[in-house]
Amino acid sequence: MVNAPHEAMHRIFQEYPKLFSRVSEVLGVAFSPPTSTTVMPTDLTETQPVERRVDTLLRLETEDDEPLLLAIESQSGKDPDKPASWAYYASYVLAKYRLQPMLLIVCQDRATAEWAARPVSFGPRQWPLLTLRPLVVGPHNMPVITKPAEVRKDLELAALSAITHAKNPDIGAILKAMSTVLRDETDDVKNPIIEFVSQGLGKLPAAAQWRTLVAVDLSFYKSPIFEEVREEAQTKGRAEGRAEDVLTVLTERGIDVPEEARERITGCGDPETLSRWLRRAVTAASAAEIFEAE
Structure with missing residues (x-):
């Protein structure tokens, strides 16, 4: 399924194609840094009504004068049909472009990464015709x-x-190190990095940590995503302040505030509603009375 983490895990290579040579070095496989890169069409569909589309396909020119076609796939879970699709991608681009293919799989969980890294043989048991051995990136390596x-x-x-x-x-420490470094970077360097990390975290709990770090550590960063975050944070701050004001007025007037009413007041995130409750708290005979017109 295409989602933000899926897109980030392969599109980051489009933005930074030399990243592949550094990743391959981490994996213990030497690929020369590309001297130039071409983003290739990702549609590998033939004339038959079966669509096959790789996530990212890059043509990397290298110092060795051996161009490489790098297919990059984001994988979020085990899928028994995927190895056959990956083998198809490799053979198709080899046949179409007459360039040696390489497949890189990017994962966010160890179980999926270890599954994707297993060599898969195609053909009769007695004589396998083809063996698929992709490079795999994940939390395990x-x-x-x-x-x-x-x-x-x-x-x-x-x-x-x-x-x-x-x-x-340790994702909190990882993200804090990122935001600390990005504070000193220029907008053209830090902005795409911030967006890739944000997309890559998707809806995981770490996404909220990243949004907070960017809002605090990178307060001058401008992005539709984080402008929205700041607006949400400002609204939340106003709501919390007004909720305290409502409770303070009731307490000063000697009005008992039951736990249920207290939770309703502190749990309200709408500053306008809280403003109405604050005005009623000035004359209300009980905490319940400030809610009566709602």
Whole structure:
């Protein structure tokens, strides 16, 4: 299923194509850094009514004068049909472009990554015709980067690492190191990194931590996503302040506030509603009376 983490895990390579050579180095496989990159069409559909579309396909020119076609797939879970699709992608681009293909799978959980990394053979048991061996990136082999000095060495790799470790218990320290470094970067450097990490975290709990860090540590960052965050934070702050005012007025007037009423007041996130309750609290004979007209 296409979602924000899915898109971030492969599109980051479109934005930073040299990232592949650094990732391959982490995985212990040497690929020369590309000297130039071309984003290729991802539609691998043939004339038959069967659509096959790879997530990202890059043509990497290298210093070895051996162009490479790099297919990148984001994988969120085990899918027994995927290896056949991946084998199709590899054979199709080889036949179409006459360039050697490589497949990189990016995952956010160890079980999926280890499943995707297993060699899969196609053909009779007695004589396998083809063996698929993709490179796989996931929390099992990407570094956990929690120190700003390490983030500065390779910002793009650190961003991908943060995405793959989105479920790691240390994700708070990982994201704090990222935001600390990004404070000193120019907008053209930090803005895409912030967005990729935000998309990569999706709806996981770590996403809220990242949004808070960006709102606090990177207060001048401008983005539709984080402008919305700031507005939400400002609204929440106003609501919390007015809720305290309502309780203070009732307490000063000697009005008993039952726990149910207290929870309703503090749980309200609408500043306008709380303003009405505050005005009623000035003359109400009981806490329940401020809710009567609602």
